[in-house]
Amino acid sequence: MAKQEATSVKGFEYLQAELDQMKQEGTFRNLVPIESEQGSKVQINGKEVIQLSSNNYLGLTGHPRLREAALRAVEQYGAGTGSVRTIAGTFSMHKELEEKLAKFKHTEASLVFQSGFTTNQGVLSSILTKEDVVISDELNHASIIDGIRLTKAGRKVYKHVDTEDLERALKETQDYRKRIIVTDGVFSMDGNIAPLPRIVELAEQYDALVMVDDAHASGVLGKNGRGTVNHFGLDGRVHIQVGTLSKAIGVLGGYVASTRTLIDYLIHKGRPFLFSTSHPPAVTMACDAAIDVLLEEPELIDKLWDNTKFFKQGLADLGFTTGPSETPITPVLVGDAALCHQFSDKLLEHGVFAQGIAFPTVAKGKARVRTIVTAQHSKKELQEALDMFEKAGRELNII
Template sequence: MDKLDFITEELNRLKETGLLIHIRTIEGPQGAWIMVEGKRVLNLCSNNYLGFANNPRLKLASQKAIETYGVGPAAVRTIAGTTLLHKQLEQKLALFKGVECALSFQSGFCANLAVIPAIVGEGDVVLSDELNHASIIDGCRLSRAKIIRYKHGDPQDLRVKIFNEKSAMRKLIITDGVFSMEGDIAPLPEIVGIAEAFGAITMVDDAHGEGVLGRGGRGVVDHFGLHGKVDIETGTMSKALGVVGGYVAGKKKITDYLSQKGRPFLFSSAVASADVAACIEAVNILSTSDVFVKQLWDNTAFFQQKMKHAGFDLGYTRTPITPVIIGDAKTAKDFSQKLFQEGIFAQAIGYPTVPMDKARIRVMLSSAHNQDDLTWAVECFEKIGKSLSVV
């Protein structure tokens, strides 16, 4: 018996249950239409909310940065990896978010891994929404704090569970701002109220709210008008901003502390200058215009209304994230494959990312789409949905 037989067995199990992920190869820039394995398809599954991933202004900023700073940082931020560009990005992010200070990271995932273990540890408690992102889950595990999951989007359950944690030295409440698989929004005002009542620190991961919610895409805290009420905001620059990277935003004492204690900041190389410059330009655009954000929401309303009219279950989404609930994982995978054959790139998502009986096609809308594209997409969804008895 081979000592790695367990790997073969698990891969076979994933294949048999329809849960094996088919990783497709993109052959060009992200946009409304992309080349995937030699086929031109309508892109309905990237996080390119504002079409910035191939924006000419961002590309030009990257090119100029390479000429000035080269292609790689060759150091961590605390030794020789912090450039003027990193400082400029952090200043612009802080102004955009309406906070004292911001600190940038290699990704949103790294930002969460930096924050949580630095804020809480043994003897502390973390109260985490049961549908929080994997990066939050992993950050909580690394912290060695006690982890309590509260029911998704349920302030009453949160209140009951935090009430019973009187012995904890520190309490940290963490929630996604927008939930990546459901498209719903956290009840942030209620969460902040509970945190204030019980002396808890609040942390919001705004990965899918940045560039989407709030004034000109300033995020979920702005959406609810809670500036100064949320202690820590984390987020990503790889979705609406179209590049790569993460950030932490809040009081200066928090970012100063994380620059000393956040392990991904201390022990992983800085983000390359080309990416930092492109992020700066994305923030510049959003700081001066809401055209892209408005187009995103126009497309969202148009597509979701047509899909509901066609009979599809879109769950409880309140954002451009559009879960088309199929149920059975194999059916969802067949649905995705038939869409690809028709010329639409929209991947199936199943367990363990979502519950076993809630497999779905997750459609991600963008300001880059036009209504003709989306009308045609709905027609394809409806035809395939009928053929598979989904609608």
């Protein structure tokens, strides 16, 4: 029998050409498999390295209380739920988690989605029509941008954290039925905090709604990690709060916290909610346990901020540029995408896992190695990481 030659399906040559161009420019990246539990150190290619790229702010991915809750849930309820929430997939544990989240966020009700990304898509695509307008910060997360694209609403983009430009947009949109201002609470690439007090003042002045995506503020800012709304003392004045259960909370999913009216509406109209199987028992019960940890172990948040201060100061002392960051997200700005990825690779060689981020995640010419310290890191680990940043930075003439 003749040897059968491998064949490839035709039709994707244009995609391969783009990939080849990325490889030529030094911007093509392979996924990096981690071979251990997520923690302050992880194993990559058989080598233990300091982890500075995860969103595991408080170390909850491996917290004993979350592990135990997940194991108990599997033993009691099994591996999955077998249905979407609106048919047969709502278990008592889902309702209990949502009630706990609403109380935690100081809102009437909450609803859990499969991810933070689908939460933003589900909320925005459900509540807006061509009679309405969205007013969005230019650096909002991709999930907000995609959620806006799914609506037929008008759209205005205001300059990043520029409340004067926001007011201009509000003045220009007074003929719409409803206006909604949407902003990240903490911006995921720069680590700065939205000027929420002024945004809320303008919304009240111009009769607009406010929606805040607190993905990187949940578990980080506010009392017990309640987020930017609580951080600024604005409880009850922000209409919609969105957050994730996959960053500081340590598990998976997203949620929206708001009025009973909005939550009931989303149950009937939110397409990601309506057409996705509900969270499995282990995820649901681990998220529930995470809220308890936030309430009962606030020292984790204190440790997070202590580590953040130490690491930021260390980077500044070395001469790195870290931009406007005010949170544990600290970008080390490089500019050129290829150089940024070389820097990331060099750091990994020296024992630090800190991923380079370039276009299209950030604008061209603004590539950076984004670092996130956690409550799990020791000062010794952070100092070792700073030493490696200095070594790699000097080798590549970044500092």
